[in-house]
Structure formats: C-alpha cells, structure tokens
Amino acid sequence: MINQDEPSTRDRLVGAALQLFAEKGYAATSIAEVLRAADANSGSLYYFFPAKQDLLLAVLDAYRQGIGPMLLEPAWRDVPDPVERIFALLARYRQALDASRCTYGCPIGSLALELHEPDPAVREALAANFTAWVDAIVGCLTQARDRLPADVDVRGLAELVLTVMEGGVMLARTQRDIACFDRAVAQLREHFAALVHPAATSPSPRAPRTGARKERP
Amino acid sequence: MINQDEPSTRDRLVGAALQLFAEKGYAATSIAEVLRAADANSGSLYYFFPAKQDLLLAVLDAYRQGIGPMLLEPAWRDVPDPVERIFALLARYRQALDASRCTYGCPIGSLALELHEPDPAVREALAANFTAWVDAIVGCLTQARDRLPADVDVRGLAELVLTVMEGGVMLARTQRDIACFDRAVAQLREHFAALVHPAATSPSPRAPRTGARKERP
DNA sequence: GTCTATATACGGATAGAC
DNA sequence: GTCTATCCGTATATAGAC
Numbered sequence: 155m156i157n158q159d160e161p162s163t164r165d166r167l168v169g170a171a172l173q174l175f176a177e178k179g180y181a182a183t184s185i186a187e188v189l190r191a192a193d194a195n196s197g198s199l200y201y202f203f204p205a206k207q208d209l210l211l212a213v214l215d216a217y218r219q220g221i222g223p224m225l226l227e228p229a230w231r232d233v234p235d236p237v238e239r240i241f242a243l244l245a246r247y248r249q250a251l252d253a254s255r256c257t258y259g260c261p262i263g264s265l266a267l268e269l270h271e272p273d274p275a276v277r278e279a280l281a282a283n284f285t286a287w288v289d290a291i292v293g294c295l296t297q298a299r300d301r302l303p304a305d306v307d308v309r310g311l312a313e314l315v316l317t318v319m320e321g322g323v324m325l326a327r328t329q330r331d332i333a334c335f336d337r338a339v340a341q342l343r344e345h346f347a348a349l350v351h352p353a354a355t356s357p358s359p360r361a362p363r364t365g366a367r368k369e370r371p
Numbered sequence: 372m373i374n375q376d377e378p379s380t381r382d383r384l385v386g387a388a389l390q391l392f393a394e395k396g397y398a399a400t401s402i403a404e405v406l407r408a409a410d411a412n413s414g415s416l417y418y419f420f421p422a423k424q425d426l427l428l429a430v431l432d433a434y435r436q437g438i439g440p441m442l443l444e445p446a447w448r449d450v451p452d453p454v455e456r457i458f459a460l461l462a463r464y465r466q467a468l469d470a471s472r473c474t475y476g477c478p479i480g481s482l483a484l485e486l487h488e489p490d491p492a493v494r495e496a497l498a499a500n501f502t503a504w505v506d507a508i509v510g511c512l513t514q515a516r517d518r519l520p521a522d523v524d525v526r527g528l529a530e531l532v533l534t535v536m537e538g539g540v541m542l543a544r545t546q547r548d549i550a551c552f553d554r555a556v557a558q559l560r561e562h563f564a565a566l567v568h569p570a571a572t573s574p575s576p577r578a579p580r581t582g583a584r585k586e587r588p
Numbered sequence: 589g590t591c592t593a594t595a596t597a598c599g600g601a602t603a604g605a606c
Numbered sequence: 607g608t609c610t611a612t613c614c615g616t617a618t619a620t621a622g623a624c
Contacts, residue, residue: 184617197622
C-alpha cells in the first residue's frame with residue numbers, strides 16, 4: 155500500500171488549488187492562498203511544480219481522473235436507465251449550483267473561458283476533460299441506441315447535452331436564478347422526448363413523456 | 372451635433388478596453404495596455420473612471436447598447452423570417468469564431484464565467500446583456516407565435532438559443548474546432564424543426580425541413 | 589522534501605503641474 | 607482634461623539552510 159491516511163503534501167496542494175481555482179478562478183487565486191489552504195510552504199510547491207501553470211495542469215488532470223469516481227458513479231448509482239442517467243448527471247450540476255446559491259458552476263467551463271490564450275498543454279487538458287465528459291454521454295446514448303432514430307448524430311447529441319449544461323450554468327450564475335438552468339434542462343427534455351422512443355426495453359415505470367407535444371393542425 | 376470625427380478620449384478608452392477584455396479577459400488586461408491601445412495616459416483614464424471596474428461597467432454598457440445596431444441589425448438585414456433570424460444571429464457568432472480560428476467567442480459569456488464573485492453592479496450589467504439578447508430572440512419567437520405550439524415556453528426556448536450559442540462557443544474554442552459549434556446549432560435546428568410549423572405565413576422559398584425526422588415504428 | 593527570507597516585476601491607483 | 611512621475615501592495619518565483 156502506498157496511500158497513507160494523511161494525504162501527501164503534493165495532494166494537499168493539488169486539492170487546495172482545485173478548490174480555489176473553482177471558487178475564484180485561476181488568475182484570481184494567488185500562490186500564497188494555495189499555500190495557506192494546503193498548509194504548505196512556497197518551497198514545497200515549487201519543489202513539485204516548476205510554475206503555477208504546472209499546478210493547473212495537475213488540477214485539470216485530477217478533474218479528468220475524477221469524472222468517473224467523483225461525478226458519474228455517485229450520480230448514476232441508483233439510475234439504471236441510460237437516458238435518465240444523462241438527466242441524473244445534469245441534476246448533479248443543479249445540486250451544486252443550488253447549494254452555492256448559483257455561484258458554483260462547472261469549474262472546467264469557467265477555466266475554459268477564463269484562459270483566452272492558454273498554453274497548448276492547458277488547452278489540451280481542458281479539451282480532454284470535455285471529451286471524457288461527452289464520451290460518457292455517448293456511452294449512455296449508445297446503450298439506448300435502439301430507442302433512437304437510426305440517423306441521429308450521437309456525438310452531436312452528446313455535445314448538445316454538455317452545451318446545454320454549460321450554457322445553463324452560465325445563465326443561471328449570471329442571473330443568480332436556478333430557474334434558468336431548469337428551463338434549459340426542460341428544453342433538452344423536450345428535445346429528447348421528441349427523439350427517444352418510449353423505452354420499450356427499459357422496465358422503468360415512468361411516463362414516457364412529461365408534457366405531450368401539441369398536435370399540428 | 373456633438374460627435375466629432377475623432378472619437379473622444381473616453382470613447383477610445385472604452386473601445387480599447389472592450390477589445391482587450393474580449394481578447395485577453397478582464398484580469399489579464401492591464402491598465403497600461405488599455406492606455407497604450409487607446410493612446411491615452413493614466414491621468415485621463417482615472418479622470419473618467421475612478422477604478423478599473425468602472426471601466427468594465429462602461430464596456431458592459433457599450434456592449435448592451437451595441438446589441439441592436441452592431442449585432443442584430445447587420446445580422447438581420449437580409450433575413451425577414453423571424454425563425455431564420457435566430458439562426459442568422461448564430462451564424463454571426465460562427466463567423467467571428469471562424470475568423471479568429473476558434474479564439475474569439477462571446478465576450479459577455481467569457482466575462483460572466485471569468486468573474487466569479489463580481490460586484491453586484493457588474494453582475495447586473497452582465498445579466499442585462501443576457502436579458503437583452505434573450506429578449507431579442509423572444510421577439511423573433513413572438514413574431515412566429517402562430518407557427519409554434521400553443522403550450523411552448525417562449526422564454527425557455529429563447530434562453531435555449533443563448534445557452535446553445537454559449538455552450539457551442541465554449542466547446543468550439545476549447546477543442547479549437549468549429550465543427551463543435553456547428554453540431555450544436557444543427558441540434559438546435561432539429562429541435563426547431565420538431566417544434567415549428569412549416570411556415571404557412573412566411574413567403575420564404577426554403578424547404579421547411581432539412582433532415583426529415585425518422586418515423587417511429 | 590521542507591523551511592524562511594527575499595528577489596524582482598508589475599499591478600492598480602495617486603499626486604500635482606499644466 | 608491631460609500630462610509625467612511615482613507610490614505601494616501583491617504577484618510569481620528563487621536562494622539556500624536544514
């Protein structure tokens with residue numbers, strides 16, 4: 155066993171930076187704050203990370219590695235239906251948004267828009283996070299493949315989910331109104347309702363649609 | 372007439388800041404850079420704006436005032452159909468994204484996510500920009516009201532347009548791939564295609580749908 | 589690996605003449 | 607309204623002992 159009960163200095167630094175970058179952003183977080191939050195000293199940090207950006211890269215890697223165990227797994231524990239898993243994931247973001255009174259959104263999205271001309275390594279690390287997230291949704295859609303139209307753009311649809319989440323978070327945060335996020339998700343629900351078959355395979359006892367589409371004259 | 376040919380020092384400052392904040396972000400833009408770009412001096416800037424944040428507020432106000440003349444009017448000049456105007460607006464963002472090789476997105480969205488704990492005045496100025504943008508889409512949808520289902524959430528649908536634009540810009544910038552934005556817009560097209568009647572009123576000679584929805588078995 | 593002390597630069601903002 | 611010169615805090619990063 156390598157893991158101790160006490161996290162290593164390096165892990166404390168990455169953890170502190172992860173939290174602070176999410177709360178305040180990258181530029182607005184000073185090294186001194188990270189050191190204070192991690193209860194470490196300047197010498198330790200620069201022993202592990204040659205520069206602040208290397209700390210950011212470690213944080214982005216931690217996020218990517220955490221997508222499965224920290225995000226998807228808890229969100230999907232009690233949700234077997236692949237389409238519902240998509241909305242369970244969105245509900246997770248809603249929860250974080252709500253708990254922070256519309257302050258905490260998606261840390262990757264915030265960093266992606268804060269860093270305008272990022273170093274290639276940083277840009278790729280951000281892109282890798284989005285790709286992993288979208289891949290997870292693609293997985294859900296693939297599992298529900300037989301309930302989808304044959305000509306559907308699976309990747310495009312998965313990206314739409316990310317897009318709606320990120321846009322909904324942005325709007326809700328700016329308006330300080332979680333209803334914005336809810337409306338975005340509700341619209342996505344409508345989109346799925348028009349697209350997905352009423353789950354002949356799934357034994358889920360939900361109604362196949364929430365709001366029946368109005369008939370055309 | 373008040374306007375001269377030469378823009379005032381104040382206008383040059385706001386214009387320079389507007390461009391720099393969009394290109395590099397708020398925190399990453401130094402006062403010195405603004406002064407250089409505006410060909411002005413520190414004394415002039417602080418004569419007009421007590422602090423950097425007041426310059427930001429002026430920039431956000433300029434954006435809001437420019438939504439009509441600088442954004443909607445040129446985008447809608449040759450597009451009478453209200454639904455097509457929505458996509459013409461999105462095409463405008465695509466153009467900016469493309470011209471900058473997926474670097475320049477939506478400056479308001481970037482600022483909204485960069486500034487995590489903004490001063491109330493700043494947050495409200497950002498929110499006012501989003502509101503004005505969404506209101507414009509609501510206007511389009513209202514004009515097309517008779518082509519929409521009676522129970523549609525007009526504001527929710529308008530916010531979805533903003534949400535898809537912002538999310539699409541975020542993903543395209545991060546992946547440095549405009550196809551991400553295109554896929555997001557294509558999905559929105561699908562959503563509208565399933566929602567909007569084939570324009571009985573509009574004399575536009577377009578086909579009512581691009582990709583016919585697959586029939587359910 | 590960790591500590592303290594510090595180098596060095598640059599940030600926003602100010603002073604006061606003109 | 608505009609100019610130059612400058613204050614002063616804070617930022618990242620380094621040096622070198624332990």
